[in-house]
Amino acid sequence: MQTVEPAPSPAVPRPTGAVPGFALWNLGFRPFYLLASGFAALSIALWVAQYAGLLPIAYLPTSVWHGHELIFGYTMAVMAGFLLTAVRAWTSQPTPTGMPLMALALLWVAGRATLLLPYPMTAAVVNAAFPAAVALAIAVPLVRSGNRRNYFFVGLLLMLAAVVLTVHLSAMGLLGVPARGSLQAGLDIVLFVMAIMGGRVIPMFTNNGVPNAGATRVAAVESFALGSLVALFAADVAQAPAAWIATLAAIGAVAHAARLGLWRPWRTLGAPLVWILHAAYAWIVIHLALRAGAAADLVAENLAIHALTVGAIGGLTLGMMTRTARGHTGRPLRADA
Numbered sequence: 001m002q003t004v005e006p007a008p009s010p011a012v013p014r015p016t017g018a019v020p021g022f023a024l025w026n027l028g029f030r031p032f033y034l035l036a037s038g039f040a041a042l043s044i045a046l047w048v049a050q051y052a053g054l055l056p057i058a059y060l061p062t063s064v065w066h067g068h069e070l071i072f073g074y075t076m077a078v079m080a081g082f083l084l085t086a087v088r089a090w091t092s093q094p095t096p097t098g099m100p101l102m103a104l105a106l107l108w109v110a111g112r113a114t115l116l117l118p119y120p121m122t123a124a125v126v127n128a129a130f131p132a133a134v135a136l137a138i139a140v141p142l143v144r145s146g147n148r149r150n151y152f153f154v155g156l157l158l159m160l161a162a163v164v165l166t167v168h169l170s171a172m173g174l175l176g177v178p179a180r181g182s183l184q185a186g187l188d189i190v191l192f193v194m195a196i197m198g199g200r201v202i203p204m205f206t207n208n209g210v211p212n213a214g215a216t217r218v219a220a221v222e223s224f225a226l227g228s229l230v231a232l233f234a235a236d237v238a239q240a241p242a243a244w245i246a247t248l249a250a251i252g253a254v255a256h257a258a259r260l261g262l263w264r265p266w267r268t269l270g271a272p273l274v275w276i277l278h279a280a281y282a283w284i285v286i287h288l289a290l291r292a293g294a295a296a297d298l299v300a301e302n303l304a305i306h307a308l309t310v311g312a313i314g315g316l317t318l319g320m321m322t323r324t325a326r327g328h329t330g331r332p333l334r335a336d337a
Contacts (some may be wrong), residue, residue: 023099025099028083033107034170047155055116066169067187070116074317080130081321087147091141095137114126120171123168124169126262127164135154138154163185163186184236185211188221188233189233190313193228194312195225195226201292202215206263206267209271214267221255221262228252232291245292249289283307283310284312287312290307322335
């Protein structure tokens with residue numbers, strides 16, 4: 001099923017439970033983009049307080065809490081908002097609105113709050129329940145419409161639920177898997193989601209927003225680029241030797257650089273709503289190159305991690321939140337520099 005630009009009007013009629021004049025609970029992106037944005041600002045203050053020893057988290061080490069909230073707090077909220085909105089457009093089937101959407105939002109908030117309480121098992125269950133609940137919310141319309149092309153999003157969300165549960169059980173000493181290793185697996189899954197969606201929407205948005213841009217996709221490059229990420233994820237989960245990680249990451253960097261080149265990013269400099277997506281995707285290439293360097297002990301591992309989290313995740317979520325929010329509220333698809 002082809003990905004389409006968000007239409008100024010909803011893809012399906014307004015749900016019966018929608019509240020005229022109060023749109024917050026009428027579509028998934030509304031509460032979750034708002035929550036993600038607010039939490040992004042608040043969590044900086046929380047991170048500084050925790051780093052300074054003023055906000056001790058009951059059982060998560062400082063760096064683990066920081067990574068956990070980046071992946072399963074901020075990024076997961078953006079993914080939820082995007083998927084709940086996009087699946088509705090892809091399937092012409094309703095996704096949660098009204099009270100069910102409010103319940104999902106409260107579950108996400110509960111995940112943030114329980115991390116500050118001395119009840120680790122409660123925090124583990126609540127945080128694992130959120131991606132599982134989003135998986136169920138999008139599985140229903142996907143199955144009803146027979147949209148098999150996007151079933152894999154359900155699987156990826158369930159994998160994220162398993163990963164976050166692993167992080168918590170490791171932090172509690174109930175698993176022998178390092179919590180940081182589980183966080184890396186979570187980052188690998190998020191990276192794969194961004195690569196999938198980037199490949200679907202960036203060339204289309206480029207050609208729609210920039211006359212004669214000529215962004216193209218080549219099947220062999222697509223398969224090689226995505227395959228390299230699957231192989232890297234498998235190597236991380238298996239705790240493969242550093243040489244393997246370096247080789248796979250280097251291959252991935254070359255493949256994704258070729259993929260980005262086919263999208264003609266240099267032709268988008270006059271369209272901020274488009275070039276932000278290309279700039280964010282370029283950080284995926286940089287991340288993979290730095291991961292190869294880090295595995296070879298040439299650069300610090302934190303550089304690779306933050307190229308992905310600040311550069312790619314930060315840039316792509318800002319670009320997609322802006323575009324989808326404007327498109328699904330009937331506003332012009334324009335943004336200034």
